[in-house]
Amino acid sequence: xxxxxxxxxxxxxxxxxxxxSVDLHELSDRLLRGEGTEALAERMLDxxxxxxxxxxxxxxLLAPDGxxxxxxxxxxxxxxxxxxxxxxxxxxxxxxxxxxxxxVSEDIQSDTDLAPNANSLAKAGVRALQSTPLxxxxxxxxxxISTYFRKPHRLPVGTMQVTxxxxxxxxxxxxxxxPHHGGSGAARVPGRRDGADEHHHSYDGEYAPFFRKVxxxxxxxxxxxxxxxxxxxxxxxxxADTEFVREGDSQDDCLIVLDxxxxxxxxxxxxxxxxxxxxxxxDFVGVHARLFKAADxxxxxxxxxxxGVFSAERLQEVIQSHPRLGQAILWSAARDxxxxxxxxxxxxxxxxxxRLSHFLLEICKRMxxxxxxxxxxxxxxxxxxxxxxxxxxxxxxxxxxxxxxxxRNLVSLEKGTLHIKDLSKxxxxxxxxxxxxxxxx
Amino acid sequence: xxxxxxxxxxxxxxxxxxxxSVDLHELSDRLLRGEGTEALAERMLDxxxxxxxxxxxxxxLLAPDGxxxxxxxxxxxxxxxxxxxxxxxxxxxxxxxxxxxxxVSEDIQSDTDLAPNANSLAKAGVRALQSTPLxxxxxxxxxxISTYFRKPHRLPVGTMQVTxxxxxxxxxxxxxxxPHHGGSGAARVPGRRDGADEHHHSYDGEYAPFFRKVxxxxxxxxxxxxxxxxxxxxxxxxxADTEFVREGDSQDDCLIVLDxxxxxxxxxxxxxxxxxxxxxxxDFVGVHARLFKAADxxxxxxxxxxxGVFSAERLQEVIQSHPRLGQAILWSAARDxxxxxxxxxxxxxxxxxxRLSHFLLEICKRMxxxxxxxxxxxxxxxxxxxxxxxxxxxxxxxxxxxxxxxxRNLVSLEKGTLHIKDLSKxxxxxxxxxxxxxxxx
DNA sequence: CGAGATGTTGAGATATTTCAACGTGCGTGG
DNA sequence: CCACGCACGTTGAAATATCTCAACATCTCG
Numbered sequence: 001x002x003x004x005x006x007x008x009x010x011x012x013x014x015x016x017x018x019x020x021s022v023d024l025h026e027l028s029d030r031l032l033r034g035e036g037t038e039a040l041a042e043r044m045l046d047x048x049x050x051x052x053x054x055x056x057x058x059x060x061l062l063a064p065d066g067x068x069x070x071x072x073x074x075x076x077x078x079x080x081x082x083x084x085x086x087x088x089x090x091x092x093x094x095x096x097x098x099x100x101x102x103x104v105s106e107d108i109q110s111d112t113d114l115a116p117n118a119n120s121l122a123k124a125g126v127r128a129l130q131s132t133p134l135x136x137x138x139x140x141x142x143x144x145i146s147t148y149f150r151k152p153h154r155l156p157v158g159t160m161q162v163t164x165x166x167x168x169x170x171x172x173x174x175x176x177x178x179p180h181h182g183g184s185g186a187a188r189v190p191g192r193r194d195g196a197d198e199h200h201h202s203y204d205g206e207y208a209p210f211f212r213k214v215x216x217x218x219x220x221x222x223x224x225x226x227x228x229x230x231x232x233x234x235x236x237x238x239x240a241d242t243e244f245v246r247e248g249d250s251q252d253d254c255l256i257v258l259d260x261x262x263x264x265x266x267x268x269x270x271x272x273x274x275x276x277x278x279x280x281x282x283d284f285v286g287v288h289a290r291l292f293k294a295a296d297x298x299x300x301x302x303x304x305x306x307x308g309v310f311s312a313e314r315l316q317e318v319i320q321s322h323p324r325l326g327q328a329i330l331w332s333a334a335r336d337x338x339x340x341x342x343x344x345x346x347x348x349x350x351x352x353x354x355r356l357s358h359f360l361l362e363i364c365k366r367m368x369x370x371x372x373x374x375x376x377x378x379x380x381x382x383x384x385x386x387x388x389x390x391x392x393x394x395x396x397x398x399x400x401x402x403x404x405x406x407x408r409n410l411v412s413l414e415k416g417t418l419h420i421k422d423l424s425k426x427x428x429x430x431x432x433x434x435x436x437x438x439x440x441x
Numbered sequence: 442x443x444x445x446x447x448x449x450x451x452x453x454x455x456x457x458x459x460x461x462s463v464d465l466h467e468l469s470d471r472l473l474r475g476e477g478t479e480a481l482a483e484r485m486l487d488x489x490x491x492x493x494x495x496x497x498x499x500x501x502l503l504a505p506d507g508x509x510x511x512x513x514x515x516x517x518x519x520x521x522x523x524x525x526x527x528x529x530x531x532x533x534x535x536x537x538x539x540x541x542x543x544x545v546s547e548d549i550q551s552d553t554d555l556a557p558n559a560n561s562l563a564k565a566g567v568r569a570l571q572s573t574p575l576x577x578x579x580x581x582x583x584x585x586i587s588t589y590f591r592k593p594h595r596l597p598v599g600t601m602q603v604t605x606x607x608x609x610x611x612x613x614x615x616x617x618x619x620p621h622h623g624g625s626g627a628a629r630v631p632g633r634r635d636g637a638d639e640h641h642h643s644y645d646g647e648y649a650p651f652f653r654k655v656x657x658x659x660x661x662x663x664x665x666x667x668x669x670x671x672x673x674x675x676x677x678x679x680x681a682d683t684e685f686v687r688e689g690d691s692q693d694d695c696l697i698v699l700d701x702x703x704x705x706x707x708x709x710x711x712x713x714x715x716x717x718x719x720x721x722x723x724d725f726v727g728v729h730a731r732l733f734k735a736a737d738x739x740x741x742x743x744x745x746x747x748x749g750v751f752s753a754e755r756l757q758e759v760i761q762s763h764p765r766l767g768q769a770i771l772w773s774a775a776r777d778x779x780x781x782x783x784x785x786x787x788x789x790x791x792x793x794x795x796r797l798s799h800f801l802l803e804i805c806k807r808m809x810x811x812x813x814x815x816x817x818x819x820x821x822x823x824x825x826x827x828x829x830x831x832x833x834x835x836x837x838x839x840x841x842x843x844x845x846x847x848x849r850n851l852v853s854l855e856k857g858t859l860h861i862k863d864l865s866k867x868x869x870x871x872x873x874x875x876x877x878x879x880x881x882x
Numbered sequence: 883c884g885a886g887a888t889g890t891t892g893a894g895a896t897a898t899t900t901c902a903a904c905g906t907g908c909g910t911g912g
Numbered sequence: 913c914c915a916c917g918c919a920c921g922t923t924g925a926a927a928t929a930t931c932t933c934a935a936c937a938t939c940t941c942g
Contacts (some may be wrong), residue, residue: 340778345709383919433713834931837932
C-alpha cells in the first residue's frame, strides 16, 4: 500500500516509531538479502551510523567456537586505535552481550562504570557510545553492533528501540549466512569469558527480557543493570495452565514474564471468562495492581513459564533511588493500560473479522517488540478458545473467521504458528494503527 | 434478597465495604425514619460511636441563619468541658465544614495543626478525633459529626468511607426534618465565619470533591488540605459537549473533575466511537496517561463542567513530599483501571440487558461514593447514544432494552434521572458485584 | 415556531451463538 | 504397541441477539 520512501527519509523521520520499524523491516530486506557476512555487517553498520549520526562504529561477532569476539566491520577508527578501543569499550559490549540488552553511555567521562577505561576510548576520540546486542529471535546472541560519538550524545529512546529491532533483524540474517571465515580485516579480540558463556543460560541472561523491557523506555547504562537485577527477589517456574494469582488474592509481589505466555482474566458467575490481556516475554504482571490495590482478576500461565518476582516495596525504593528506571517500569505498565483501552475498543466496536485481525496484528507487533519477531512467523500458543475468551466471541465463530482469514490469504494460525501473509491488507482490514503500542515518550 | 443482620454485626463486619454501605443504607432507614432533629442526631451519633468504638462524640448543626454551629447531640463529655472542647476541636470541624471532607487527627499531640489548642482537648480527655461533615447529596453542608478517642487512634480508611456515606444519608434525613428548634440540650457555639460562608461557594469549597476523593483513599489531616489545594494550578470551566483532550495531544496536565460529567473515548476510522469511561465528580482524568505517556484517547465534557488542573510534575513532587497523599491519588487512578477491566468484561461477555443493568448499577454506586447518591434517584445526563457508545450497542437497542428494564420495574432512566426501582433484583440480573469499586486497601 | 437533537417503534437483514456431530492429534495406561 | 480418552479444531443447520433502515414522536433552544 504505502510506498517505500528513500532511505535517508525513512530513517530520520521522527514521527511514528512503529511505522519506522515497518520501514526498517523492508529496509533490512534490501540491505541484507543474499550477501556475505562482512558485507552484511558493513551495510548494517553504515545504515545504523547514518541513523544515529555517529562518528565511529563497529560490528563484532562471537566466534563460532565461542572463544571471543571478532570485529567484522568498523568505521572511523584509526587502525592503531583499534585493539585498545575494543578493550576499553569492552565493558559496555560485554554487558550488552551478557544481558542481551542495549547499553548506552551518554558521556563516558561521567559514567562511573566506564571511567577507569575511559582513557583509551578518549584517545580514540570517543566520548559517548551505545552497544546493541545482535540477538536472534530465538534468543541467541551472536554479537554486538556499536556506534560511538565524539561528543557527549543522547540517543532518543525511540531511536534505540528502532535500533534494537534493526539489530535483531540483522542478527537473524547474519545467522543464516554461511559461517564467517575470519576474513581479511577482522581483528581477533582476546576471549571474553562472559561473552562466551552467553550461548548457554547464565544467571544474567535469565533477566534479559527485564533489562530489554526497561531499555525500551529509558536509556540503560551498564552500571544500572545490577540495580535492576537486584530488584528481582527470585524467579519462579510454572507449568502450563497454572493459575497463580486468583481474584481477590492480595499479595505484594509484582511479576515480570521472563519466559512463556500467560493471561489475565476475570471469571464470570456463569463460568465464562473474559481475558483481559496476554502478558508475554518482558511484560509486567500486576505492577499497578500490586502497587496500589489488591488483585481484582486472576492470572494463569498458558505455556510453561518463568517469572521474575519483585516486591512492590522494592519497586518503590527503585522509583526513589533511580527515578529513571522506576519511571520506565511504570511507564511500561501504562502501555498495558493503553493496550487494554484498545482491547475494549476492539471488543466494543468491531466485528469478528476485524477483531481477530486487529488482535493478531497486536500480538505480532508486541512479539516484534519483545524480540520474538521473525518477520511474519510467530510462535503463538493461543487456542481458538483463548482467542474467543479474549475477543468476546465463541470459539466456534473464531474458528470460522480464522478460516476466512486463511482463505483470503491474510493470516493463518495453525499448530501454534501465527503466519502473517499480507501485513498491509490485514492492517487495512482491521483498521490497525499501532500507535498505541508505541513505547517512546 | 439478603437478610438484614443485627446492628452490631453489620457495622463491625470488616470484610466487604460496599456491602457494608448497603447495610448502612438500610440501617439509616431504620434509624432515621420519622423522628425529630435531636433524636435523629442522637441515634446517628450512637451508631457511629459504636462503629468507631469511640469514647466521645457530638453532632453539630449549622444554625438555619448561618450564624454558627449548634451542638444538637453529644456523648461522653462532661458538661463543664463542653464549650472549651468545641473551641479547640473547632479547627478540625471548620476544615471539615469548609472543605466538605472528613478530617482526622490520629494523635492531636503530634498534629502540628491542632497542637496549639490541644490543651483544652486534652483536658477533656481527648487524644484523637475525626470530623465528618454532614453534606447533603445536593452538596450543601448542614453540620459536622465527630467522634473522639482517649488514646491515639487510627481509623481504617474503609471505616471512614462508610462513615462518610452514613453521614451523607444522615444529612439528607436531617435536612428533611422540620427546622430544629434550638432545644433543651443544645449549646450555642460562637459564630464561625468560615462555617457560615459555606452555604455559598467559597474558594475552598470548590475543591471539595478533590479532598473528598483523596480522603477516600487515605486519612486526611487538617494540615494536609492546603497541600492538596496547593497542587491545583487553576480551575477551568467548560461548556457541555466540548472536547478538551484530543487523541494524540500531549500535554502535561492532569485533571480532576470538580463538577459535571465527561467521557473518555476513542474514535474509530468509520466515525463510530467507543467510550472508555465516564469521569464524574471527584474522578481524575489522565493521571496515569499524563504521568507516564501521551494521551491515546480523547476527553470531552457531557455537561458543563469545572475541572481542576495540576501538572504531572506537581503530582510527582507531592508523591515525594507527601507519599500518603500521592499514593492516594495514584491509587484512585488504579481504581479507574479496575473499572475499565470490568467495563471490558461487561462488553465482552454480557448480553445487552445485563450490560445495561450492570452499567447503571456501576454509575449509581459511583455516584453514591462521590456523594451524589440520594438513595435510588440519581441525576444522570447520559443520552441513550452515550450508553450505546459505552456498551458497544446501538442507541436503538439501548432504547429497547431500557424499555424492558422499565417495564420489568427494575430501573428507569428518563429525563436525566436514573431511578433504581429494585436494587437487589437488578443486581442479580446483572450479576453485579461491586467489589471492583471498593476503595479501601 | 422551526430545526436539530433525542427518544420510540416496526420490520427485515445480518452477525453471532447454540447445539450437535465428527475429525484429528497426542499422551497415557493397559 | 494399541486403544482409549481428551483437548482442540472443523463443519452444518437452526435459533437468536443485535443491527440497519426508515418513519415518526417529543423535547429543547434560539
